[in-house]
Amino acid sequence: METNVEIQSVDELPNLDISESVTEFTGTSGKYYAHEFGRVQESSSGYCWTFNLGSALFGPLWATARGLWGLFWVFSVLELIVIVMIGLGSWGDLGSDQFARAEKLAGNYERMMDRVESAIEQGDEEGAASFRKRADGLLKAQEKALAQAKEAEAGATRIFVAGLILLVLVKVFEGLVANIAYERQYTRWRTDKKVRSGFNWSNGILGAVIVSFVYVVTLMRFTSGNPPEIITEFPIDNTIYLQISAWIDYWFDIASRNFAFLFLGISRTIRIILDGVETLLVGTPWPVVMVVIIIFAYRSAGPRVAIFTAAALCYLAVFGFWQKSMATVALLGTASFLCIAIGIPLGVWFARSQRAYAFARPVLDLMQTLPSFVYLIPIIAFFGTGKPPGILASMIFGLPPIIRLTALGIREVPKDVVEAARAFGATDMQILRGIEVPLATPSIMAGVNQTIMMCLSLVVIAALIDAKGLGYDVLVALQYAAKGQGILAGIAILFCAIVIDRVVQGRFKDTEKGG
Amino acid sequence: MKDDVVIELKNAWKIFGTKADEAMQAIETAGIGKTEVLEQYGAVVGIADVSFNVRRGEIFCIMGLSGSGKSTLVRHVNRLIEPTSGEIWLLGQDVMKLSPSALREVRAKRIGMVFQHMALLPHRSVRDNVAYPLEIRGESKARRWNVSQHALGLVGLEGFEDRFPRELSGGMQQRVGLARALACDPDVLLMDEPFSALDPLIRRQLQDQFMALSEQLHKTTLFITHDLDEAIRLGTRIAIMKDGRIVQIGTPEEIVTNPADDYVRDFVQNISKLKLIYAHTIQVPIGDYVAAAGEDLSLSPRVSQDVDLDHLVDVAVTTNQPIVTTDEAGTEIGVVSKDRLLQGIKGGK
Numbered sequence: 067m068e069t070n071v072e073i074q075s076v077d078e079l080p081n082l083d084i085s086e087s088v089t090e091f092t093g094t095s096g097k098y099y100a101h102e103f104g105r106v107q108e109s110s111s112g113y114c115w116t117f118n119l120g121s122a123l124f125g126p127l128w129a130t131a132r133g134l135w136g137l138f139w140v141f142s143v144l145e146l147i148v149i150v151m152i153g154l155g156s157w158g159d160l161g162s163d164q165f166a167r168a169e170k171l172a173g174n175y176e177r178m179m180d181r182v183e184s185a186i187e188q189g190d191e192e193g194a195a196s197f198r199k200r201a202d203g204l205l206k207a208q209e210k211a212l213a214q215a216k217e218a219e220a221g222a223t224r225i226f227v228a229g230l231i232l233l234v235l236v237k238v239f240e241g242l243v244a245n246i247a248y249e250r251q252y253t254r255w256r257t258d259k260k261v262r263s264g265f266n267w268s269n270g271i272l273g274a275v276i277v278s279f280v281y282v283v284t285l286m287r288f289t290s291g292n293p294p295e296i297i298t299e300f301p302i303d304n305t306i307y308l309q310i311s312a313w314i315d316y317w318f319d320i321a322s323r324n325f326a327f328l329f330l331g332i333s334r335t336i337r338i339i340l341d342g343v344e345t346l347l348v349g350t351p352w353p354v355v356m357v358v359i360i361i362f363a364y365r366s367a368g369p370r371v372a373i374f375t376a377a378a379l380c381y382l383a384v385f386g387f388w389q390k391s392m393a394t395v396a397l398l399g400t401a402s403f404l405c406i407a408i409g410i411p412l413g414v415w416f417a418r419s420q421r422a423y424a425f426a427r428p429v430l431d432l433m434q435t436l437p438s439f440v441y442l443i444p445i446i447a448f449f450g451t452g453k454p455p456g457i458l459a460s461m462i463f464g465l466p467p468i469i470r471l472t473a474l475g476i477r478e479v480p481k482d483v484v485e486a487a488r489a490f491g492a493t494d495m496q497i498l499r500g501i502e503v504p505l506a507t508p509s510i511m512a513g514v515n516q517t518i519m520m521c522l523s524l525v526v527i528a529a530l531i532d533a534k535g536l537g538y539d540v541l542v543a544l545q546y547a548a549k550g551q552g553i554l555a556g557i558a559i560l561f562c563a564i565v566i567d568r569v570v571q572g573r574f575k576d577t578e579k580g581g
Numbered sequence: 582m583k584d585d586v587v588i589e590l591k592n593a594w595k596i597f598g599t600k601a602d603e604a605m606q607a608i609e610t611a612g613i614g615k616t617e618v619l620e621q622y623g624a625v626v627g628i629a630d631v632s633f634n635v636r637r638g639e640i641f642c643i644m645g646l647s648g649s650g651k652s653t654l655v656r657h658v659n660r661l662i663e664p665t666s667g668e669i670w671l672l673g674q675d676v677m678k679l680s681p682s683a684l685r686e687v688r689a690k691r692i693g694m695v696f697q698h699m700a701l702l703p704h705r706s707v708r709d710n711v712a713y714p715l716e717i718r719g720e721s722k723a724r725r726w727n728v729s730q731h732a733l734g735l736v737g738l739e740g741f742e743d744r745f746p747r748e749l750s751g752g753m754q755q756r757v758g759l760a761r762a763l764a765c766d767p768d769v770l771l772m773d774e775p776f777s778a779l780d781p782l783i784r785r786q787l788q789d790q791f792m793a794l795s796e797q798l799h800k801t802t803l804f805i806t807h808d809l810d811e812a813i814r815l816g817t818r819i820a821i822m823k824d825g826r827i828v829q830i831g832t833p834e835e836i837v838t839n840p841a842d843d844y845v846r847d848f849v850q851n852i853s854k855l856k857l858i859y860a861h862t863i864q865v866p867i868g869d870y871v872a873a874a875g876e877d878l879s880l881s882p883r884v885s886q887d888v889d890l891d892h893l894v895d896v897a898v899t900t901n902q903p904i905v906t907t908d909e910a911g912t913e914i915g916v917v918s919k920d921r922l923l924q925g926i927k928g929g930k
Contacts, residue, residue, distance in 0.1 A: 500713075
């Protein structure tokens, strides 16, 4: 390749001439900025002493007109602080409270002296003496208040002076940083022409409007003795709030009355499953359950987890948590089972249908972010208290992860594998069962694990609506500030969580190896 | 002759985009071009007015650069992609008129497909991968094992049936892909750049293996490639695609000696002609030669007019005489002089 540049030492290369593009960027005063930008670019640290008079004088207005909105906010906040200080110093009634008090005390003193005189006229020496004593007290208080008021006024002068000094400093700062910030904006603009450039009057005016509004309202708030209420309180009364909450109550009542059969049906179904699981865990003699759990842990996650499981189960038994923890596990098991049974088909559906997922996503977000206490309320309204509502509450929290991770897993199945299956004549169902679900299994199992953990965290909270279990012990301990009991029950919950997590993850790793 | 056509596409168009049908109408009525379709309808032309047929037992190569629409085209044959307009015939059936279940039946029994990135099922053993088409058809396990063993034998992968695909090298994986396509003994093989992802040495080995298999099995094959060398090595006929259109269809020799336009000429420029051009293409009729030069040809070596240039070069280095060519009956019909031979190697006639 031919070049038209003579090869020379890199150190001898002259600076690039950027004045033309800088002029295009700045619109006005291109020469000045080309020179200043050149100086900024020459400094090795990226900072140099360059002073922009326009920025120093007009601060935020210069920044908006030049399109530097970040700098605009910094400048206006700094100036706001300065203005409030100067305002307070010059016409803020700093001593006004104490002056008013002193005046009032003076009035009281006059009245007390009147009473002293009238007592002397009536010849009541004793009364006069006691009144005079009180009057002296008032006088002293009034003098003290006056002194304080004076001191506050003297303080005002100090604040005023400090404000003036700060003003100078802020202006110098504004002048110094302007060109450096503007040069960075110019560098960004070189690659992205959408970056704001030129001198824009309308932006400057917009900045002026914002600044004057903010300055004036803030000054009113800080310098006036009693600022107008409209700027301190949002001007609204709470009737709207009451009306709407009453309206929600009304619809809740109607819904719970008219759909009682539905809620009852859901409740009963959950009850039946729960009763089955509970009989299995609580009804079976504890040695049998214990041995089965330990062997299961050993088979799925190896000897170390099995030993830990044995220790954890002993803890539960020794501290008398056996029954309660089995009840908790039954709640948890039912909730997770229902989550998985509902969540996996939904996840498959959402993986297939972009539109359905777009609708479901905000709902899933809501389910996960709404504080649990908030959805306990409608659940109580519709389902009352007890274990089935507790399970429903856990499901609200536990469903999103399994749905999300199932959808994610199925979406991430390689497209070419699915296409190959289709090319060999597979039906949608064959593709789902033979390819998509097996390949999405790691993701689905991660979802199952998360769902179980989510359900567990809520099973504890569900004790609030009478779902019993270990959570109830923690709740009682909380109410009576019984530290020891609370901690022991808390550790029991922790052990349940760790054992379940380890066993499920052990199985999950197993399938990974096999897959 | 008509019965011998296995795959036939007639004026097939594929336009991608939400307004594909409107764009198609505009193309038909107003005859607008590719850029206008994109500007006015936001639609992309995948393949444009493609017609060709593939005869029984033939390896039909479609050659084009990436984005020329060749992978889109091959997916029309089994309707993995639906054409916007046009007809597709496979084994005498109108593919566009098949019901979903009949289409699945055709895909499962008539067509075997091999993919560029193998597309093996990562969670299944090699055996289960090869047997997958049979499994879809609901064949018994005994038969599946039996057939997959046979197919793995064809590609020389016995002993690997209980491994997982990820334990195999790229070349071996693609042989599994080929075995899978062959497992259900299809009438048609669709091969979508099967060897492109492999390194050159393995690619050559697999090409040889495929050619040997093909001679043995006589499968009608639609072979997609971006490599003209590969197309020339394997293809009975070659179609060259550019921007969704077929610019030339012909035998390798026709393409190399008679490129349809500059685009094709650019491609064939660096192709070695030694095995592509035959004596009958470059020979001068013996009567003309004798009349012009009047040389005595009695000492000249005799070769068949159907030998390629490679063979002619071998003969030419042993003698100073021009070479005389003969037809099947042994009659002398042409002469290849040194000048003609050298021009032929350069690609001229």
